[in-house]
Structures are given as structure tokens and as C-alpha cells.
Amino acid sequence: MSTQEKTQPKRAYHSPRRQEQAHHTRERIIQAAVRQLKEKGYANMSLDSIAREAGVASQTVYAVCGSKKGALARILESTVAEQKYDKIRDSIPQMKTGEERVATMARFHSLMQHNSASGFELMRGAGVISPELAELEKDNDMMLYEKSLQSIRQMAASGMLKKGLSVEDATDLYWAYSAPGIYRRLVLVRGWSMEKYTEQMTRIFRFLLLDENEKDGGQKKDSGTEETGRA
Amino acid sequence: MSTQEKTQPKRAYHSPRRQEQAHHTRERIIQAAVRQLKEKGYANMSLDSIAREAGVASQTVYAVCGSKKGALARILESTVAEQKYDKIRDSIPQMKTGEERVATMARFHSLMQHNSASGFELMRGAGVISPELAELEKDNDMMLYEKSLQSIRQMAASGMLKKGLSVEDATDLYWAYSAPGIYRRLVLVRGWSMEKYTEQMTRIFRFLLLDENEKDGGQKKDSGTEETGRA
Incomplete structure (x- = not known):
């Protein structure tokens, strides 16, 4: 029928x-x-x-x-609806070297901040307006922290993480140095191009997370020349 | 009389x-x-x-x-009344080596952020509440940018600035990477001690501004071993 x-x-x-x-x-x-x-x-x-x-x-x-x-x-909900970024984020662990991994992480954050800039900008102070909105903002912060933790765990599992750097500290650093305030000052206020900003993010993530930089930026000051890591 | x-x-x-x-x-x-x-x-x-x-x-x-x-x-005015920090800021150019200079800059920002944290935290979103407050927030941002420019000019005058890094880019980086959002995530949310945070700021400022790190964090990727800078 x-x-x-x-x-x-x-x-x-x-x-x-x-x-x-x-x-x-x-x-x-x-x-x-x-x-x-x-x-x-x-x-x-x-x-x-x-x-x-x-x-x-x-x-x-x-x-x-x-x-x-x-x-x-x-x-706030529409700004932080993170599902749309999951696909790009999922491509991060497919990168086979630490260099490619941090470059992809930088591209991912640049894109997310570029797309959500006006939302982030407006929402910076939602928490000031009322305690309920402060909760929403906090939940979003924690969601982003959890996603950062995943990416760092995957790096650690691939043996890419800087020697002596704990997963916890690496996550704190990765999360803190992808704060929207940095994008805001460099791109929105100082007019950096997206390309220049993405290169800068790559350099910072490499410095913070990868072993190659340990002799200059690691835990110790004035480290000797014999410490060349495992490169 | x-x-x-x-x-x-x-x-x-x-x-x-x-x-x-x-x-x-x-x-x-x-x-x-x-x-x-x-x-x-x-x-x-x-x-x-x-x-x-x-x-x-x-x-x-x-x-x-x-x-x-x-x-x-x-x-907002009381938070950003920067005069009280001028004395500490004035001690920065008295530091004779680049290492001491960036360490003092890091201590200065840690102290300022520690003292003004609740103010910064509440004021993050003043601009969302009304356009007049947005202007006040912007003025404060620009005042801090100008102060950063002074410190970087002094570094350049002392020949401490990373080779090939312009005063403008150095100021943008110094200003961006002292954004309160980083303090907020590491200290207020993740519970880092002031000492750990200050060490981290020192490492970042050293990496961004001083020559010693150029071979790892400079403008070029995969730089050769012969580039040892002028250390």
C-alpha cells in the first residue's frame, strides 16, 4: 500500500x-x-x-x-558547544611525531579561538553578572581542562612528553597557555595575523611539552651542556 | 603672634x-x-x-x-591603581643581566597578580556590563601595555633582547604572556603555589625574550647546532 x-x-x-x-x-x-x-x-x-x-x-x-x-x-552554551571541534581534536593523536602533534594542537586552538572569539570575549565576565552564570563558566573551563588532559595523556602514551614532566603539570601548562586572554591580547588588541599567532602557539607548546627544549626551559636552571635529552 | x-x-x-x-x-x-x-x-x-x-x-x-x-x-579604578607597583617596576632596569632582569619581571607580575587577583577576577567582564566600563578596562589594558613597552625598551637598550626580535614583537609577547588568565588557571583554579608560578613565568619570559634560547624557541625551525648565540 x-x-x-x-x-x-x-x-x-x-x-x-x-x-x-x-x-x-x-x-x-x-x-x-x-x-x-x-x-x-x-x-x-x-x-x-x-x-x-x-x-x-x-x-x-x-x-x-x-x-x-x-x-x-x-x-554561553552556544559558544562553548564544543562538539563541533571534536573532529579536529580527534585528529591530534594521529600525528606521529611530537613536532606534528604540538603544531596540530596549536592549529586547533587558533581555529577554536578564532571562531569563538566574540563569544569568549563577551562571556569573559559572565560570572560577574550572577553566580549561576559563574557556574556555567566554570563547567566550561573544566570541560576544556578534561579535553586537555586527554591530549596530554595521549602524548605521554606515545612517549612524546618532556622527560621529568608529569602528566598533571603538562596538562596545567597546556591548558593555561591556551587561555583566551593570550589570543585576545595578541590577535584582537595587537592585530597579529592568525598565521603568526598559530606559529607562536606552536613554539610555546613545543617549549612547554617536548623534550628537545629541556636544556633551556626545563625544571633546572643553568643546566650543563651534557644534558641533551633523548633526541 | x-x-x-x-x-x-x-x-x-x-x-x-x-x-x-x-x-x-x-x-x-x-x-x-x-x-x-x-x-x-x-x-x-x-x-x-x-x-x-x-x-x-x-x-x-x-x-x-x-x-x-x-x-x-x-x-576597577582601585584594582588598577598601578602607582603602588611603580616602585617595584622601577627596580627592574637596575638588574644587570638578562637572567636577573626576566626573573625580576616575573616576580613583579606574580606579586601584582597575587595582590589584585580578586579585583582582576571580578573585573574580567566589566566590559560586558556596559560600554563605559569597557572603556575603563581598555584604558587599563593600554596603560599596562605602555608599561610593558618601557621595560622592553630598557632591555633593548641594555642589549639583552633576543637577536632578531623587534621591540614591538617583544612587547606584544611580554604583555600577552603576563595576561591574568594564565595566573587564573594555574594559581586560582589549579592551585599552583606562588613560588612555582613565579618560576614558570621566569622560564617563559627567558624563553620569549632572551637570546640563550633562540636555537630552540626562536624564529627558525630545526636550527643547526652551530647556532649557539652570543653566550
């Missing part, structure tokens, strides 16, 4: 058009909230002004965001 | 007791605002709640801060 032919596709795709529309409206509201926040700041924006900016009914903005704090939470 | 004897001391000291009291009240209000911001966040605090916390009349808080945004501006 033709009934099956008619109904099956609908059920299999979970009404894609409606889902797409809802997703699109939500995106429009979030983008409008980002623009309002940039232009007016948190103190002067309102859910009504977001609705006007997005060209949707105020009711819809209230349904999506609930409150002004909620609007910030939606922006 | 005795008139002169009576009035002169008063005029010479500009009524120190009153000035001291005014300063003390202002400090109490700022500290109360910091606590309120930490506890409740910007969205939930008020000038009245600051007055209660400080134990002063609401009228006094209104006179000092003007508005909620004004309270944040007062905190």
Missing part, C-alpha cells in the same frame, strides 16, 4: 523542516543577543530589545531565554 | 584626619561592593545592599558611587 510509503519518511526524519525552523529562530535570537550585548552592554539591554533586533515576537524570546540572565546562558 | 602658630600646621597638612576618614569610608564601600559582587553577582546586588554590607548610610554610597555601574567603576 501507499500509506507506508507516505508516512515512513516523515517518521524517519523527525519532521526536519520544523526542527530546522526552531533551530534557525533560536540561532537568530542568540545572534541578536550577542549584538545587543556588544552594543549596549548587559545593564542596558532587555529581552524586548533582543526581540526587536531579531525580528521575532517578544514572547518567543521569553520562551527561549526566560530572562536576561537566561539570554547570557544561551550565548 | 600666636595666630600663625595655630593656623599654619592645619594648612600645611590639609586636615589629615578628615582626609583619612574619607579615604577609609571609600575603601570600606569598595570592599563591601567587592564582597557583594562576589556573593550575589552584578544582577542581584544594589547600592543599598552595599551600604548595609559596609555599615554606612545609603546616601554615602550614592555619593561615592552614583550608580551600580559607578560602583563597578570604583572597584
